[in-house]
Each structure stands twice: as C-alpha cells, then as structure tokens.
Amino acid sequence: MAMSLGFHIIFAAIGIALPVMMLAAEWRxxxxxxxxxxxxxxxxxxxxxxxxxxxAVSGTVLSFELGLLWPxxxxxxxxxxGLPFSLExxxxxxxxxxxxxxxxxxxxxxxxxHFAAGIVVAVSGAxxxxxxxxxxxxxxxxxxxxxxxxxxxxxxxxxxMFNPSALQQVIHMLLAAYAATGLAVAGVHARLLLKDGTNVxxxxxxxxxxxxxxxxxxxxxxxxxxxxxxxxxxxxxxLAAAEAHFHTAAAAPFRLGGWPDVDxxxxxxxxxxxxxxxxxxxxxxxxxxxxxxxxPRDEWPPVLIVHLAFQxxxxxxxxxxxxxxxxxxxxxxRGAVWGSRAFLRxxxxxxxLGFVAIExxxxxxxxxxQPWIISGVMRTAExxxxxPGLIVPFITFTTLYLVLAGVVVVALRRHVAATPGAxxxxxxxxxxxDA
Amino acid sequence: xxxxxxxxAGVIVVSLMWYVLTGGADFGVGIWxxxxxxPHAARQRRLIAxxxxxIWEANHVWLIIAVTVLFTAFPRAFAAITTTLHIPLTLMLxxxxxxxxxxxxxxxxxxxxxxSRAQPVFAASSLITPLWLxxxxxxxxxxxxxxxxxxFREGFVDPWSAxxxxxxxxxxxxLFAYLAAVYLTLEAREDDLRADFRRRAxxxxxxxxxxxxxxxxxxxxxxPVIRERFHLxxxxxxxxxxxxxxxxxxxxxxxxxxxxxxxxxxxxxxxVVVGGWALAQFPYLVVPNLTVTNAAAPxxxxxxxxxxxxxxxxxxxxxxxxxxxxxxxxVIMGKPGQRPSSSDHRTG
Ligand code: HDD
Ligand code: HEM
Ligand code: HEM
Numbered sequence: 114m115a116m117s118l119g120f121h122i123i124f125a126a127i128g129i130a131l132p133v134m135m136l137a138a139e140w141r142x143x144x145x146x147x148x149x150x151x152x153x154x155x156x157x158x159x160x161x162x163x164x165x166x167x168x169a170v171s172g173t174v175l176s177f178e179l180g181l182l183w184p185x186x187x188x189x190x191x192x193x194x195g196l197p198f199s200l201e202x203x204x205x206x207x208x209x210x211x212x213x214x215x216x217x218x219x220x221x222x223x224x225x226x227h228f229a230a231g232i233v234v235a236v237s238g239a240x241x242x243x244x245x246x247x248x249x250x251x252x253x254x255x256x257x258x259x260x261x262x263x264x265x266x267x268x269x270x271x272x273x274m275f276n277p278s279a280l281q282q283v284i285h286m287l288l289a290a291y292a293a294t295g296l297a298v299a300g301v302h303a304r305l306l307l308k309d310g311t312n313v314x315x316x317x318x319x320x321x322x323x324x325x326x327x328x329x330x331x332x333x334x335x336x337x338x339x340x341x342x343x344x345x346x347x348x349x350x351x352l353a354a355a356e357a358h359f360h361t362a363a364a365a366p367f368r369l370g371g372w373p374d375v376d377x378x379x380x381x382x383x384x385x386x387x388x389x390x391x392x393x394x395x396x397x398x399x400x401x402x403x404x405x406x407x408x409p410r411d412e413w414p415p416v417l418i419v420h421l422a423f424q425x426x427x428x429x430x431x432x433x434x435x436x437x438x439x440x441x442x443x444x445x446x447r448g449a450v451w452g453s454r455a456f457l458r459x460x461x462x463x464x465x466l467g468f469v470a471i472e473x474x475x476x477x478x479x480x481x482x483q484p485w486i487i488s489g490v491m492r493t494a495e496x497x498x499x500x501p502g503l504i505v506p507f508i509t510f511t512t513l514y515l516v517l518a519g520v521v522v523v524a525l526r527r528h529v530a531a532t533p534g535a536x537x538x539x540x541x542x543x544x545x546x547d548a
Numbered sequence: 549x550x551x552x553x554x555x556x557a558g559v560i561v562v563s564l565m566w567y568v569l570t571g572g573a574d575f576g577v578g579i580w581x582x583x584x585x586x587p588h589a590a591r592q593r594r595l596i597a598x599x600x601x602x603i604w605e606a607n608h609v610w611l612i613i614a615v616t617v618l619f620t621a622f623p624r625a626f627a628a629i630t631t632t633l634h635i636p637l638t639l640m641l642x643x644x645x646x647x648x649x650x651x652x653x654x655x656x657x658x659x660x661x662x663x664s665r666a667q668p669v670f671a672a673s674s675l676i677t678p679l680w681l682x683x684x685x686x687x688x689x690x691x692x693x694x695x696x697x698x699x700f701r702e703g704f705v706d707p708w709s710a711x712x713x714x715x716x717x718x719x720x721x722x723l724f725a726y727l728a729a730v731y732l733t734l735e736a737r738e739d740d741l742r743a744d745f746r747r748r749a750x751x752x753x754x755x756x757x758x759x760x761x762x763x764x765x766x767x768x769x770x771x772p773v774i775r776e777r778f779h780l781x782x783x784x785x786x787x788x789x790x791x792x793x794x795x796x797x798x799x800x801x802x803x804x805x806x807x808x809x810x811x812x813x814x815x816x817x818x819x820v821v822v823g824g825w826a827l828a829q830f831p832y833l834v835v836p837n838l839t840v841t842n843a844a845a846p847x848x849x850x851x852x853x854x855x856x857x858x859x860x861x862x863x864x865x866x867x868x869x870x871x872x873x874x875x876x877x878x879v880i881m882g883k884p885g886q887r888p889s890s891s892d893h894r895t896g
Contacts, residue, residue: 163652169608170648174641176615180630181637187619188627192845195620196852202616203860206609210867214874221874268846498631509638513645520649 115479116507117175119472120514124168124521126471129242129287130294130325131161132212132235137321139228149317155219161234162216163524165208167517172205174513181506186486186496189265193258194248196270201244208237239287246286250278253478254347255487277347281340282478288329288336289474293467295326296433300464303457319451323460326467327437333430338393345394348488349403351481354414355423356390357383358404365390365402370424373416378405380420414483422476429470436463552850553840556621557833559857560614561826565819567610569727572720572818574607576728578647578674579721580748608648620853624843625833633687636680636708643677678724679717683708686716689771689825691835712770719759723818726752730798730814733807742807749802749810757795760821764788773835774828783827791820 135157142151176198180187211233218227251257257273258265299322302315309315345352352358357373357380358365367390371383388398395402405413436459440450451457486493497503550558619626630637650673687708729749736742767775778784798813831839844850 166648166652170645173608173612173644176612177630177637177641180619180626181634184627184631188623191619191623191626192849195616195849196856198616199620199853199856202613203864205612206864207867209609210871213871218874268848270849270852498634506638513642516649517645520652524653
C-alpha cells in the first residue's frame with residue numbers, strides 16, 4: 114500500500130500542477146498570439162494526458178487495493194470516510210471528461226470553451242487531492258463518530274471530512290504539488306537551455322514553470338510552520354518523533370541533524386538550539402513540549418525514520434524556497450528569470466528536490482502515525498488482510514507500479530526528446546516556417 | 549418507495565452496466581486489435597485508436613464509481629469480496645494496469661510510428677481483465693463464498709476455482725468482443741472497413757449467443773440460488789424473452805446493415821444481461837451471506853452518499869453529454885463528419 118501510494122502521489126502531484134502550467138501557456142497564446150506558447154500548451158497537455166491515464170490506472174488499483182490489503186480498515190472506516198472517496202470519484206470523472214475535450218478539442222470547440230475546459234481540468238485535479246487528503250487527515254485525527262465497544266456509532270461523515278488536520282494538510286499538499294512539479298519542469302528546461310540558450314520554446318517553458326513552482330515554494334515553509342504547530346497540538350507523539358524529542362520538557366531545544374538512538378533516548382551528532390523548539394511551536398521559550406515518554410514504548414513510531422524524513426523535507430523546502438527567491442530577485446533586477454548559467458545550473462540541480470520532499474513528508478505523516486492506522490483507534494496490525502503469504506501481493510503490486518513508472522518515464526522521455534527544440538533547429542536550417 | 553440501500557445497490561449496478569457498455573467495449577476493441585490482419589490491418593488499428601482516444605479515461609471511471617459506492621455503502625461486502633477474491637481481483641488489476649500502460653504509450657505518443665511495441669500488451673490485457681472480472685462476478689453469483697476459511701485453499705482459492713465462474717469469465721470476453729465489433733461498424737467510415745467489422749460482429753454474435761445460452765442453463769447447477777429466481781419471479785420470463793428479442797434484433801440489423809439499430813440492440817442486450825443478473829441476485833451482494841440490508845452502512849452515510857451521487861450526477865451527465873456530442877456526435881446522432889482524426893491534437 115505504502116509503495117503504491119508512494120508512486121501514485123507522484124502521478125497525482127504532476128496531475129495537479131501540470132494543467133495549471135498548460136493553462137498559463139494557453140492564456141499567453143490567447144493574449145499575444147504567441148505560437149511558441151501554444152506549442153507549449155499542447156505539449157504540456159499531452160504530458161498531462163499521459164500522467165492522467167497512468168494516474169487513472171494507479172488510482173483504480175488503489176481503490177481495490179484498499180480492500181485487498183486492509184479489509185478491516187475499510188469495513189470499519191468505509192461508512193465514515195467513504196464520502197470523500199466518492200467525491201474524489203466525481204472529481205476524477207469531471208477531470209477525465211474535460212481533459213478529453215481539452216486534448217482532442219483544439220479544433221472542435223471555440224478557444225474560450227477550450228480554455229474553460231482546461232480550467233475545469235485544473236480545478237478538478239486539485240479537488241481530488243483535497244478530498245483524498247481529508248481522508249488521510251482523518252486517519253491522523255479521527256473525528257465524526259463515537260466509539261462504543263470498539264465500533265463507531267453516531268457517524269457524521271461531514272464532521273469527519275472537516276477534521277482538525279484537514280485544512281493544514283490540504284494546503285500543504287497542494288502547495289507541495291505546485292512547487293515540486295513547477296520546479297522540476299523548470300529544471301528539465303533549464304538543462305535544455307544550458308545546451309541551447311537561444312531556444313525560445315525552452316525559455317518560455319522555463320519561465321512559466323519556474324513561476325508556478327517558485328510562488329508555491331516560497332509559500333511552502335510558511336505552510337510548513339503552520340502544519341507543524343497543528344501537529345504539535347493534535348499529534349504530539351508524531352511531532353516528538355519528528356523532532357527526536359524523547360522527554361517531555363519545558364524550554365525544549367530544537368535539534369538539527371542527529372541520529373536518534375531509542376535505546377539510550379539520546380540524539381548524538383545533533384546541533385541543539387536551546388529552547389528553539391518551544392519557541393518555534395508556541396512562540397514561548399519556556400513552553401512545555403510533549404515528548405515520546407508521554408506514551409508507552411509500544412506506541413512509539415520508528416523515531417529514526419520519522420526524524421530523518423522530517424529533516425530531509427525541511428531541508429529540501431528551504432533549498433527550494435531559496436532558489437525561488439533568487440529567481441524572483443533576478444526577475445526583479447533583470448526582467449527575466451533565465452539567462453544566468455549559474456542560476457540555470459542551480460535550478461537544474463534542484464529538479465528532484467520537490468518530489469524528494471513529498472515522499473519524505475508522507476513518510477513523516479504515515480510512519481509518524483504508527484503503530485496506528487487510525488490514530489488511537491485501530492492498529493495497523495488489526496487492519497491487515499487475513500490472507501497468508503502477503504509477500505506475494507507485495508511483490509505483485511510493486512511490480513505493477515514499476516511497470517507504470519517505466520511507462521511514464523518512457524512516454525515522458527519521448528515527449529521531452531520531441532520538444533520543438535530539435536525541430537526548430539532543423540526548420541531554421543531548412544528555412545521552413547514553424548508549425 | 550425503494551429503500552436507500554436498494555437505490556445505492558442500483559447505482560452500483562448501473563455503474564457496472566456503463567462500465568460494460570463503454571469500458572467493456574474498450575477491452576473488446578483490444579481483442580479485435582489482436583485479430584486485425586490482412587490488407588486492412590493498419591487501417592483497422594487506426595480506426596480502433598481514433599474511436600477510443602477522447603473517451604478512454606471517462607470509460608474507465610465507471611468501475612471506480614462502482615467500487616467507491618460499494619465500500620461506502622456496503623463496507624462489509626467490500627471487505628468480504630476483496631478478502632476472498634483477492635487473487636482474481638489482483639489478476640484483473642494486472643490486466644487493467646497493462647491496458648492503461650499500453651494506452652498511455654500508444655495513444656499519447658508523440659510519434660504514432662513507435663506504438664507497435666505496445667500492441668501485444670494491449671491485446672493480452674484485453675483478454676485478462678474481462679476474464680477475471682467475469683470470474684469475480686461468477687463467484688459472487690455462485691454462492692461459493694459462504695464457507696469459513698480453514699486453510700489458504702479453502703479461503704482464497706476454492707471459492708472461485710470452479711468451472712462456472714470461468715464460464716462467466718469466458719462469457720464476459722465474448723460479450724466485450726461482440727459489443728466492440730458492433731460499435732466499430734458504426735465508427736468506420738470506409739465501406740471496406742465497415743464490412744470487415746460487420747463480418748466480425750456476426751461471428752461474435754453467434755459465439756456470444758451460444759455461450760450466453762449455455763451459461764444460463766449451466767447456472768442451474770453453477771449458481772442455483774440465482775437461477776431458480778428466474779422461475780420464481782414474474783420478471784424472469786420477460787427478461788429472458790427481452791434479451792432474446794434484442795439479440796435477434798441486433799442480428800437482423802447487422803444482416804441488413806442497419807448499424808445504428810444494431811448498436812442500440814447490442815447495447816440493450818448487454819444491459820439486460822447485466823441487469824438480469826443483478827435482479828436475480830438482489831438482495832444478495834454476496835450469495836448466500838451478505839445482503840444489501842445486513843451489509844449496509846448506517847443511514848446517515850447512505851443519505852449523504854445519495855446526495856453526493858445526485859449532485860455529482862447533475863454535474864456529470866451534462867458534461868458527459870457534451871463530451872459525446874463533441875466527439876461522437878457524428879457517430880451516434882448521425883451528424884456528419886464530426887470525428888477526431890489522430891492528427892488533430894498533434895498539430896493543433
Ligand atoms: C514540496 C514538498 C514539501 C515541502 C517543501 C515541505 N513539505 Fe511538509 N509535507 C509535504 C510536502 C512538503 C507532503 C508530502 O505533502 C506532506 C505529507 C502529508 C501532507 O499533507 O503533506 C507533508 C507533511 C508535513 C508534516 C506532517 C503533517 C501531518 O502529519 O499532519 C509536517 C509537520 C510538515 N510537512 C512540515 C513542513 C515544514 C516545516 C516544511 C519547511 C519548509 C515543509 N513541511 C516543507
Ligand atoms: C489518502 C491517502 C493515504 C491513505 C488512505 C494511506 C493509508 C495507509 C495505510 C492504510 C497504512 C498502513 C499500512 C502500511 O504500512 O502500508 C499506511 C502506511 C504508510 N503509508 Fe500511507 N496512506 C495515504 C497516503 C500515503 C502517501 C501519499 C504515501 C507516500 C509515500 C504514504 C506512505 C506510507 C508509508 C511509508 C507507510 C508505512 C508506515 C509504516 O508501516 O511504517 N501514504 N498508509
Ligand atoms: C488511498 C488513497 C487513494 C486512492 C484510493 C486514490 C484513488 C484515485 C483514483 C481512483 C484515481 C484515478 C482517477 C481517474 O480514474 O480519473 C486517482 C487519481 C488521482 N489521485 Fe488519487 N487516490 C489516493 C491517494 C491520493 C493522494 C494521497 C493524492 C494527493 C494528494 C491523490 C490525488 C490524485 C489526483 C490529483 C489524481 C488525478 C490523476 C491525475 O490527474 O494524473 N490521490 N486517485
């Protein structure tokens with residue numbers, strides 16, 4: 114399951130953000146008649162289509178997999194969280210319909226209707242993320258039911274959707290999708306610009322992708338701060354694991370790096386900022402921060418993994434925000450973001466960071482919740498399918514996702530390789546007009 | 549006034565019906581892809597690709613809707629089905645993944661010339677998915693899911709590894725191929741291609757009709773609970789007669805080259821088959837233990853789910869109509885020349 118989601122989240126993030134970039138390009142074409150922007154919009158639309166087809170397949174697999182691997186979880190939680198799943202289904206459906214219109218409708222509907230179809234694609238892509246993340250947030254902070262003899266009664270699916278973690282997680286996930294995809298696409302085009310600095314197509318692509326990514330990447334640490342404080346309030350154990358904070362204490366230090374050791378309950382090799390954690394979380398250097406010792410030892414998540422993943426996410430986030438600010442400064446001083454080779458090289462270097470941060474962030478969320486599948490209510494071990502030999506489905510699904518990942522890589526590589534960069538030079542040589 | 553549970557079970561059946569009529573035809577098309585040969589092979593394949601492109605994803609979402617409604621409204625049934633039928637469902641998913649992969653590779657490829665490598669995969673997946681979908685349905689109907697699971701074999705293999713579920717699987721393959729061939733007679737614009745697919749549709753008709761009859765008879769021992777309801781209830785006879793009439797109608801229409809009528813009859817026939825199975829199985833979700841009543845979620849959930857479905861439907865159906873009008877208007881409603889050609893979205 115974790116494997117499948119780890120793959121799915123990548124398709125999903127791109128599926129959320131790419132339509133926005135494609136719309137930005139189409140918008141530019143509609144305003145200025147810029148043919149390069151049109152070519153770009155069409156290229157990105159195709160990219161969205163590949164991702165969507167694969168996203169649809171991986172999503173179908175997921176919806177069955179929930180039952181194949183976690184039947185008890187679904188039987189228990191289905192009535193409570195099924196609603197956002199159904200809403201998600203409709204969001205996908207809408208997205209599928211309008212993506213069809215967008216992709217194949219360049220000549221069949223008016224430019225305005227076409228653009229509007231694109232907007233529906235972008236909005237419904239984001240909506241599906243909103244719905245599904247509320248489900249995950251519910252697993253973190255379950256609300257909307259009462260427990261009687263281990264069974265949920267007085268179910269209120271709406272209250273479950275609006276659980277205390279939902280808003281922060283939704284904002285954080287959407288920003289993550291835009292930041293990661295925007296900067297990754299910008300990184301690909303930066304690499305191509307380093308090879309062929311005069312290529313108008315790549316300049317345009319770089320500018321749009323970088324803008325989308327940078328705006329989100331600058332906002333992400335702000336959102337990260339908010340979500341961290343929400344986690345401190347609602348899921349103190351997860352936060353304690355993320356910060357490797359073993360003992361409940363006032364004036365808790367902030368630890369940078371380190372290799373937590375659960376046996377000795379110490380964090381060797383960490384750089385400690387005295388009272389830093391209390392200050393960051395509660396704006397008060399003397400505030401008490403709950404440590405892992407607040408719960409029995411068998412309810413601790415794997416501290417090492419959560420701590421490292423958290424640090425990795427934050428480091429990526431800060432690096433991405435810094436690059437984004439550099440770009441903003443260049444744009445402000447020079448009027449264009451591309452141009453400097455050092456800058457292009459840096460953007461090329463941060464290409465994967467957003468996706469690394471997304472994976473790391475999900476590890477924080479999911480591993481940090483262990484041993485619970487639903488915080489405080491159901492343990493992961495109780496939810497698993499009774500079928501023996503689980504290694505077989507594990508290998509099967511991993512293989513399936515490797516196939517899908519391979520498909521995406523092959524299709525996108527072909528796609529990038531065929532960018533008008535290459536044709537353009539040919540056309541210049543043969544003197545043909547741009548298509 | 550039907551109960552909430554009944555309405556939601558109905559939604560699942562209708563979604564499955566749509567999945568058979570659209571997604572099913574898509575797999576069927578894959579089967580014909582496999583058999584495309586002779587001088588027209590390349591054009592046959594091109595026709596197939598053009599017919600699927602714009603509506604592919606939308607076709608496949610029906611299955612997702614059916615699944616989400618199932619686990620929201622009938623969580624116990626979902627858990628039971630996914631636990632016991634773990635193996636066939638996983639095999640079906642493998643087919644779906646392969647189908648989607650080959651679609652993503654070939655349909656959205658920048659250069660169509662590169663697509664041929666994905667074709668065997670496309671074709672193979674078109675057989676795998678319907679087979680295992682049918683096995684799953686056949687098992688649900690058979691009443692073999694009642695027993696406790698003493699061992700791995702008894703719990704996870706025996707329920708479905710019987711001849712009857714596989715017969716239903718084979719029937720599903722035949723149905724999908726039949727639907728696809730009938731649809732393609734209408735999609736084709738050139739007469740020779742149309743004649744190719746007419747011939748195939750006629751062959752598929754014969755195969756499907758024989759198999760449908762055979763499986764129906766076999767159900768007397770293979771799925772006795774369901775089969776006897778065709779005798780017990782008033783709707784049993786009209787349903788069988790209706791299916792037969794539509795089937796003969798499709799045959800006559802194909803014979804006399806009334807392709808639009810053939811399509812309507814064939815689709816109606818498929819809908820009656822799915823609907824008849826559902827009606828005969830009602831109120832069981834899993835024969836013989838789980839019914840729409842004892843597996844249902846609490847009423848609050850059911851009410852909200854229904855509200856979501858209604859609102860979603862109000863948004864979705866006009867949108868879906870718009871999609872079909874844009875791309876399939878020419879085919880379905882008889883307006884001329886409104887078909888996307890494969891070069892369309894490339895040059896823009
Ligand atoms: C581009 C990706 C990205 C970046 C740059 C960041 N994050 Fe993040 N983070 C995610 C992507 C992400 C995520 C993958 O999207 C998660 C997983 C679950 C979720 O809702 O968002 C997440 C979860 C997540 C959680 C756990 C929430 C929970 O379990 O309820 C915390 C505490 C933070 N983040 C904090 C931060 C901080 C302080 C950052 C500082 C810069 C930061 N994130 C940057
Ligand atoms: C709606 C979204 C999600 C749901 C419903 C969900 C559900 C689950 C469930 C049921 C488990 C416990 C079983 C297991 O260990 O596999 C789990 C754990 C896990 N999930 Fe998720 N997940 C979601 C999102 C994600 C995403 C996007 C990732 C991306 C990487 C992810 C990564 C993990 C990991 C790494 C674990 C393993 C935790 C451990 O056992 O230590 N999850 N999740
Ligand atoms: C248990 C968890 C999940 C399930 C069952 C699930 C289900 C699905 C399904 C069924 C689809 C296919 C839609 C279609 O056919 O059109 C899909 C795609 C998608 N999913 Fe998920 N999903 C899960 C987790 C997530 C998470 C954690 C996110 C993001 C934050 C997400 C965001 C999306 C998006 C944006 C798409 C659209 C695909 C695209 O545009 O490329 N999903 N998912």
